[in-house]
Amino acid sequence: MSSVTCQISISLDGFVAGPNQSIDNPIGEGGMRLHQWAVKTASWREQQGLEGGERGADSEVIDEVFEGVGAYIMGRKMFGGGEGPWDETWTGWWGDDPPYHAPVFVLTHHAREPLSMQGGTTFTFVTDGIESALEQARTAAGDQDVAIAGGASAVRQYLRAGALDELYLHIVPITLGAGERLFEDVGDPSLEPVKVIASPAVTHVKYRVARRLSP
Amino acid sequence: MSSVTCQISISLDGFVAGPNQSIDNPIGEGGMRLHQWAVKTASWREQQGLEGGERGADSEVIDEVFEGVGAYIMGRKMFGGGEGPWDETWTGWWGDDPPYHAPVFVLTHHAREPLSMQGGTTFTFVTDGIESALEQARTAAGDQDVAIAGGASAVRQYLRAGALDELYLHIVPITLGAGERLFEDVGDPSLEPVKVIASPAVTHVKYRVARRLSP
Numbered sequence A, B: 001m002s003s004v005t006c007q008i009s010i011s012l013d014g015f016v017a018g019p020n021q022s023i024d025n026p027i028g029e030g031g032m033r034l035h036q037w038a039v040k041t042a043s044w045r046e047q048q049g050l051e052g053g054e055r056g057a058d059s060e061v062i063d064e065v066f067e068g069v070g071a072y073i074m075g076r077k078m079f080g081g082g083e084g085p086w087d088e089t090w091t092g093w094w095g096d097d098p099p100y101h102a103p104v105f106v107l108t109h110h111a112r113e114p115l116s117m118q119g120g121t122t123f124t125f126v127t128d129g130i131e132s133a134l135e136q137a138r139t140a141a142g143d144q145d146v147a148i149a150g151g152a153s154a155v156r157q158y159l160r161a162g163a164l165d166e167l168y169l170h171i172v173p174i175t176l177g178a179g180e181r182l183f184e185d186v187g188d189p190s191l192e193p194v195k196v197i198a199s200p201a202v203t204h205v206k207y208r209v210a211r212r213l214s215p
Helices: A041-045 A057-066 A128-139 A152-161 B042-047 B055-066 B130-141 B152-160
Strands: A004-011 A015-017 A071-077 A103-109 A122-126 A145-150 A166-172 A190-198 A203-210 B003-012 B014-019 B069-075 B103-107 B122-124 B145-150 B166-172 B190-200 B203-210
Touching: A004 A103, A004 A190, A015 A152, A041 B014, A057 A203, A071 A128, A103 A128, A103 B190, A122 A128, A128 A145, A128 A152, A145 A152, A152 A166, A190 B190, A190 B203, A203 B203, B003 B152, B014 B042, B014 B152, B042 B055, B055 B190, B103 B130, B103 B166, B103 B190, B122 B130, B130 B145, B130 B152, B145 B152
Parallel strands: A004 A145, A004 A166, A071 A103, A071 A145, A103 A122, B003 B145, B003 B166, B069 B103, B069 B145, B103 B122
Antiparallel strands: A004 A015, A166 A203, A190 A203, B003 B014, B166 B203, B190 B203
């Protein structure tokens, strides 16, 4: 069976987003510092249709995390558009051609018709919980993996439910001091490091998560 | 000049000791889970005068962290004996022959005569602050390193003061949920990963700390 994965950048003090997230600053104050290692890479730039960038261990990690993903799941906050019933003019942060190029299932309490974007990305809005979203994403992914794209709350929910098979942390050598913690109220997951890639910018550690509960 | 170093085991959720520390449970509930990787190694056991144990990457890391240390600094809580004026029958957690075999400077608000233990460990009680303790430790260490032995509060103080040159984290794949955080109120240190050692049990990452302030 395909795996349920998550890859996410985390500060040394455990934050995956900075404080005071807003429309203008969706990953919070200082949050972009978590992603500087990624946006510098050639692989990231290629995905955005840009030239240049650095090749090396970090770029290879970027290639790796997008390989073999057949569907994504993300939280409402990561899709954006504010809280409450949908403003249907909001179609995500990513413009007409989002970087997913695959079905994306958005966890929300508010129903909305699916959205088809350019480049093969579709957003399907799931109102009946994380298990339903996972089931739909598995079906869409076929024998490919389902990636939990974020944010922190969505990852925490799947980790707590024992539904995550693999967690790939990019440990960024900064402290944010405040923001969204990844490992809060996630129970006591059993994690085993199975791969470590070191770069001058960041330490990538892939953990296999032992399944404690069936989702 | 010699370096000021620290090596410490930390959980994925950022704790270096569990909650509810006490005389019976000096590193807090669940805190021993942070150190299981170490106590299993042959190097650790040798230090305690025991035979057996596992050889491998983790054992080599244990050898490495004790090499070249000429003096230690630790907080009062790590030395133990409760709060307030000293009960002079308390000579630390480690018995007659503590595993330091070097001068140890204990940060405290309460004066006490130095203690000489077996095996070359001496405890000197420093009441005039972290800078004084560092100066005394540097003098004692000569051209060897000064290691901040812990606990969390002592490490945080030296990190915040910009006095730490090297921080070697042993990232243990567990969550403790509560306890003593290492990276809290430490400012915004500039850290650079300079060495990564992977084992099935733990990921060792050595960071060089850029000095922002002179102590």
